[in-house]
Amino acid sequence: MRKNLCVGILREEKDHERRAPITPKDVRWLVKKGIKVEVESSGRRVFKDSEYRRNGARIVNRFSKASLLVGIKEPNIDRLYNSSIYMLFSHTIKGQFNNMPLLKAALSKKTTLIDYEKISDPHGRRLVYFGRFAGICGAIDSLHFLGRKLQWKGIKNPFVLIKPAHKYNSLSAAKQDIAKVDEEIRRKGLDVSLSPFVIGITGHGNVSRGIQEILSLLNPIEVHPRDMLGFIKHEKGARKKLYKIVFLREEKLRSKDGRGFYFEEYLNTPERFESNLDRYLQYLNVLLHASYWDHKYPRMVTKDMIRRLSKRRLFKLEFIGDISCDVSGSVEITYKTTDQNNPVYTYDPKRSTYADGYERPGVTVLSIDNLPSELPKDASVEFGSLIRDYVYQVAAHGIKDVTKHTAIPAEVRRAVVTEKGKLTKDYRYLRDYIK
Numbered sequence: 001m002r003k004n005l006c007v008g009i010l011r012e013e014k015d016h017e018r019r020a021p022i023t024p025k026d027v028r029w030l031v032k033k034g035i036k037v038e039v040e041s042s043g044r045r046v047f048k049d050s051e052y053r054r055n056g057a058r059i060v061n062r063f064s065k066a067s068l069l070v071g072i073k074e075p076n077i078d079r080l081y082n083s084s085i086y087m088l089f090s091h092t093i094k095g096q097f098n099n100m101p102l103l104k105a106a107l108s109k110k111t112t113l114i115d116y117e118k119i120s121d122p123h124g125r126r127l128v129y130f131g132r133f134a135g136i137c138g139a140i141d142s143l144h145f146l147g148r149k150l151q152w153k154g155i156k157n158p159f160v161l162i163k164p165a166h167k168y169n170s171l172s173a174a175k176q177d178i179a180k181v182d183e184e185i186r187r188k189g190l191d192v193s194l195s196p197f198v199i200g201i202t203g204h205g206n207v208s209r210g211i212q213e214i215l216s217l218l219n220p221i222e223v224h225p226r227d228m229l230g231f232i233k234h235e236k237g238a239r240k241k242l243y244k245i246v247f248l249r250e251e252k253l254r255s256k257d258g259r260g261f262y263f264e265e266y267l268n269t270p271e272r273f274e275s276n277l278d279r280y281l282q283y284l285n286v287l288l289h290a291s292y293w294d295h296k297y298p299r300m301v302t303k304d305m306i307r308r309l310s311k312r313r314l315f316k317l318e319f320i321g322d323i324s325c326d327v328s329g330s331v332e333i334t335y336k337t338t339d340q341n342n343p344v345y346t347y348d349p350k351r352s353t354y355a356d357g358y359e360r361p362g363v364t365v366l367s368i369d370n371l372p373s374e375l376p377k378d379a380s381v382e383f384g385s386l387i388r389d390y391v392y393q394v395a396a397h398g399i400k401d402v403t404k405h406t407a408i409p410a411e412v413r414r415a416v417v418t419e420k421g422k423l424t425k426d427y428r429y430l431r432d433y434i435k
Contacts, residue, residue, distance in 0.1 A: 002398030004035050007391060008066025009057070010088070011040035014073045016166075016340055018044055018376040019383070021070045021088070022391065024051040026384040031056035035395045038066040046376040068395050070387070077105045083420075085112040085400055087391065093117060093417060095433030103418070104434055110421040112400055118415035119390065126206075127411060128386050133372035133379040134323055135210020135290060137165040140174055141374070142321030142366050143181075143214075145344050146286060149318060149358040155191050158184035165374035166340050174375075178217040185218070189239035194316075196231070196238045198223070198283060201246045202300060203290030207323055208246070211288050220244040225251040225280060232283050245280065252276055252291070252300060270297045277301060281317055282309045288321045293330035301331045303352065306363060310349040317363055325369045337369040 007030060009022050022030075024047055027037050037057040041049050049059045063069070069081065071088040080102075090113055092103045106113045116128040140162060147159025158181045168174040190197050199220065201211055220242040223231050228245065250261040254276040266273050277300055281287065291300065301320070309315055322334045333347040335354060345354050348362035358364045372379040390412050399405055403413050403424055417427045 004398050005068040005085070005395040005400075006036040006038060006065040007395050008063045008069040009037065009039040009052070010069055010071030010075060011042040012045065012071065012073055013076055014370070016370060017073060017373050018046045019072055019373055020045050020047055020376075020380045021072050021383060021387060023047060023380055023384045024055040024057075026388045027052055027057045028055040029388060030392060030395070033392060033396070035392060036065065038063050046380060067400070068391065070391055072383075074099060074102055077102055080105050080109050080111060082109045083111070083400070085114065085394065085402065087114045087116065087387070087394075089117055090115045090417065092430065093427065095430060097433075100434055103430060106418045107421055107423070107434075111418060112402060112416060112420065113418040114394075114402065114412060114415050115417050116387070116415070118417070119411050120414070121411065128383070128390070129206050130372035130379055130383060131206030132210040132213070133375060133382065135207040135212075136171065136214055137210075137371040137374040138207070138290075138321050138323035138366065138368070139211045139214035139288060140165040140168075140178070141343065141368065141371070142286060142288060142319060143178070145358055145364065145366060146319045149364050150191075150194070152359045155193060157191065157194070158188075164340070164343070165371070168375065169377075171375055171378045175214075175217055178214060182218045185242065186240055192239060194285060196241070196243055197285050198243045198245060198316075199286045199288060200277075200280060200284040201244060201288050201290065202252060203292070203324070204246070204248075205290070205292070207290035211290060211323070212244075212246075215242075215244055218242050222246065228280055228283060245284070247277070247280075251280075253298065274298050275300050275302070275305070278305045278309065281305065282312055282315045285316050286319045286321065287317065288323060289331055290323045291330060293324060293326050295329075297330075299330050299332050301333065303332050303347075303349070306333060306347065307349045307352070310363075319364050319366070321366045323366075323371065325367050327367075331365070333363065334365055334367045336367065338367050339370070340368070340374070343368055 038060050039052045039057045041059050041061055053059055068085045092099045119128045120126050141164050143159050144162045144164050147157050150157045151160055161181050162177050223243050223245050225245055253261050253273045256274050275298055322331045344358050344364050344366050345356045346360035346362045346364045347354055393408055403416050416424050423430055
């Protein structure tokens with residue numbers, strides 16, 4: 001009879017990373033089901049070692065029994081355990097150059113690597129994610145830094161009541177401040193130079209839903225893109241309301257030859273299409289970008305687009321929260337990722353230059369690539385609820401050749417990138433990247 005695998009919770013080593021993949025309550029749930037748990041001691045983690053100990057875990061500096069190791073970010077290669085199973089975001093499946101050494105090490109140490117990003121249903125929808133909290137934290141930070149920039153420009157605004165997400169102890173505390181902003185807007189209104197105040201949103205996945213969860217506290221009125229020009233003309237004096245536009249694919253994109261947008265054609269020949277956002281961008285105060293992007297797809301916002309539109313009499317765009325955060329990607333002026341210490345920079349379209357901070361003329365960009373870590377406790381609780389059953393299923397079967405056991409959920413088996421020193425069938429394309 002096979003023994004259960006002992007689960008190990010990895011210590012996160014990246015800067016500003018305080019999240020945990022499994023909470024103390026999740027540990028108690030696992031222990032009650034007969035799964036032993038070891039936790040690497042950490043003074044940074046949002047949950048204290050003592051909380052894990054009280055819930056049945058053994059606190060260690062180095063794993064002695066654990067062979068199913070659960071984390072969030074990529075582990076340090078020097079500390080990679082031989083012949084163990086790792087569940088985490090490996091950031092290797094696109095052949096990311098910086099993480100090819102990790103993939104090589106996983107193969108040489110006969111590590112089984114299960115990537116959360118590939119745990120999905122048969123339609124490809126992800127089942128394990130931090131996307132909602134990326135959207136939540138990105139929206140909070142964007143509103144905060146927008147408020148600071150407007151204040152620097154001498155424009156009084158209620159967004160200064162909002163702090164950066166990492167300054168809050170909980171999501172509920174952040175929501176209380178945002179509700180105060182809504183009260184101020186309804187009571188005093190926004191400056192006439194900002195009105196009508198319009199926030200544009202790209203994307204319809206978990207990130208977008210997180211954004212809209214925050215914006216819902218400001219009670220925005222949704223405007224359809226096709227009604228944009230008429231709306232701007234007739235709502236100039238609408239100072240006590242906010243508006244939002246959620247762009248669908250057919251509104252974000254157009255064919256270069258003017259034949260309209262057809263999704264199947266776009267998937268097969270994306271080079272025939274271009275961004276349609278130049279029709280709307282000048283009327284937005286804020287763009288919150290949450291769309292998936294790959295190099296084969298057209299950019300949504302280009303430098304040339306910003307330069308052309310900024311020369312027009314009406315150009316309201318102050319801020320882009322690039323939550324997808326693809327460097328030189330869908331938003332071309334996202335030229336680097338940022339962090340809590342230096343969260344925003346500003347692009348000056350007249351000079352085609354960048355400068356850190358918001359106290360500059362131009363479009364300010366937020367491009368923090370680790371946003372969910374700003375609300376570590378709330379994000380960890382939600383994430384733990386998504387993965388703990390998968391962790392239990394692997395541990396309870398007591399085997400390390402995960403792909404060969406149909407009793408383990410198919411969505412987990414499909415997410416195995418390496419196993420016993422080899423790339424699994426669906427990931428053999430990574431051989432070219434390793435070379």
